[in-house]
Amino acid sequence: MCRWTVTKGAAAWSCIRLSLLFALVVLLLCPLPSTCRPNAPGVAAFSALRLPRAANASSATVVGRHARSYNHLQGDVRRRKLFSYQKFFLRIDKNGKVNGTKNKDDLYNVLEIKSVDVGIVAIKGVNSNYYLAISKKGELYGARDFGVDCRLTERIEENRYNTYASAEWRNKKKAMFVGLSANGKPMRGKKTRRKNTATHFLPIPV
Numbered sequence: 001m002c003r004w005t006v007t008k009g010a011a012a013w014s015c016i017r018l019s020l021l022f023a024l025v026v027l028l029l030c031p032l033p034s035t036c037r038p039n040a041p042g043v044a045a046f047s048a049l050r051l052p053r054a055a056n057a058s059s060a061t062v063v064g065r066h067a068r069s070y071n072h073l074q075g076d077v078r079r080r081k082l083f084s085y086q087k088f089f090l091r092i093d094k095n096g097k098v099n100g101t102k103n104k105d106d107l108y109n110v111l112e113i114k115s116v117d118v119g120i121v122a123i124k125g126v127n128s129n130y131y132l133a134i135s136k137k138g139e140l141y142g143a144r145d146f147g148v149d150c151r152l153t154e155r156i157e158e159n160r161y162n163t164y165a166s167a168e169w170r171n172k173k174k175a176m177f178v179g180l181s182a183n184g185k186p187m188r189g190k191k192t193r194r195k196n197t198a199t200h201f202l203p204i205p206v
């Protein structure tokens, strides 16, 4: 990757320091249209930050005309706030309770999104240390330890918001999603649908 930023006499190791230039170059050279997610409002930096990894040709898969699933390299960690379509920040508090807040500075809305498998992420509250989880019954909760309930399939929907569905559990063959109601209350997975904006979130870089 360094070769892109090696200019007149610049040593390879210095490319790390030239990260800004690097991001620019990647933006210009990005080889796959499918890895270049046009920016949704407020996520310009998000795309730029992620592109160096996404330059690997296997990093994104087109699954529909517009919707795309992520194919992050395992271990990829991003610190984000999840901002819902209804303008709530998803929070996981110190007791493991999941709900929404309008307060962008809420202590518990900072999340770590880590890729644990192809297209599958784990989402952990940075200040609570609870993982976002969906139980077999579809309850949205914070789990102390990482387990099957915490495996979430991350996908970009047509409106460029992301959805997070349980990778493990389904209800009558239908996916169950992370969702916050119009009042910021956690939704039962059985009531959630991919097309419903209650399940739509923008990951905002912290």
Ligand SMILES: *[C@@H]1O[C@H](CO)[C@@H](O)[C@H](O)[C@H]1NC(C)=O
Pocket (backbone or CB within 6 Å): 056, 057, 058, 073
């Ligand atoms: C892309 O990622 C895959 C899977 O991790 C890896 O095997 C492959 O070598 C990578 N390709 C490049 C060009 O880095």
Ligand SMILES: *[C@@H]1O[C@H](CO)[C@@H](O)[C@H](O)[C@H]1NC(C)=O
Pocket (backbone or CB within 6 Å): 093, 097, 099, 100, 101, 183, 184, 185
């Ligand atoms: C979320 O939960 C916290 C703590 O129980 C509560 O203070 C807050 O009002 C809740 N937010 C909403 C939108 O219900």
